[in-house]
Amino acid sequence: MTPVELSRTVLQAVRRAVDEGELRVAVLPERVRVTPPGPGGCGDYATNVALQLARPAGEQAQRVAEILRPRLLGAPGISDVVVTGPGFLNISLARAGSAGLVREILRCGSRYGHGDALRGHTVRLRAVPEVRAVVQAEALGRILRSQGAVVHLDDHDDHDDHDDLDHLDDDHGAVVRPVPAPADPLPLGRDAARWALLYPAPHDRPRIGGEHLVQREGNPLFRVRYAHARTRALLRNAADLGFGPEPGPVAEDRTLVQVLADHPRILAAAAVHRAPDRLARQLVAVADAVLPLFPAVLPLGEEKPSAAHRARLALADAAGTVLAGGLSLLGIDAPDHL
Secondary structure, three states: OOHHHHHHHHHHHOOOHHHOOOOOOOOOOOOOEEEEEOOOOOOEEEEEEHHHHHHOOOOOHHHHHHHHHHHHHHOOOEEEEEEEEOEEEEEEEEOOHHHHHHHHHHHHHHHHHOOOOOOOOEEEEOHHHHHHHHHHHHHHHHHHHHOOOEEEEEOOOOOOOOOOOHOOOOOEEEEOOOOOOOOOOHOOOHHHHHHHOOOOOOOOOOOHHHHHHOOOOOOHHHHHHHHHHHHEEEEHHHHOOOOOOOOOOOOHHHHHHHHHHHHHHHHHHHHOOOOOHHHHHHHHHHHHHHHHHHOOOOOOOOOOOOOOHHHHHHHHHHHHHHHHHHHHHHHOOOOOOO
16 A cells, blocks of 8 residues: 555545544645654654644544544455554554565555655655765655655755754755765766765764675665666576566565565655655665575476466566666666666
């Protein structure tokens, strides 16, 4: 279930509560905002809709939350709902099997994980005049837009620099000011330079060196791009053998399916917390989870392609799609050949 689908599900629960007379609200919200849980929260997503409805309904927010909770628990795709704090609804999603998840990813393509958690927000980003800040601001702009925000990237000027990423809010500016790069990253080339500046958290000092160019598994960027290229190569090789991807159950998929299912939540968290490094680490997790699948994708020797081969190929295709979409948000190319 995507954040957009979850938002609609919560709104449907509100409407049912009103229709059944348990909640008296004259005007329903046009949409419900869902975000990653804050401090003290749990599950995959949280919403403050009960707090929004409490005053119009003449009820305590916790009472509104308890009215909505059973209606959400009965909705497809939701495994648990917990009420925390003054009335936040914390929602855990049911994990889809590999076939349904793969179909969703391949249907969405590179936009898998995009949502509207920040729709209605207008964000202005100003980067200090330093290469890492500029690269981070550009990546943040793309990540924020993936969650529905309207983003303006401003040139650094004489505005007060009292804002920081932790205080970014609607119609407010924020100065993007990570720990500066200790050296010029441009000799690394465009893609490796961007990765070197985005992979560490903004408060961590980035390393600018040849380790980002080494083509071996100790280099996270290489693992991510290699995993993507291998998924494209498998599709080409399978076509040569006369078969293509077809979503289905895969016995070896548990870790990979979990990581892919978490991608929308992590992308939303990267936007909400203004943390492109979270997306970079997620891509490494996807690459590390898909690499063990590769040897079983193609038939060996005289073996004929089976439903299991087609399902594994579809799962590998989905992982490659997520890797390409994530790298694009970071401003890094995902070559089909490496």
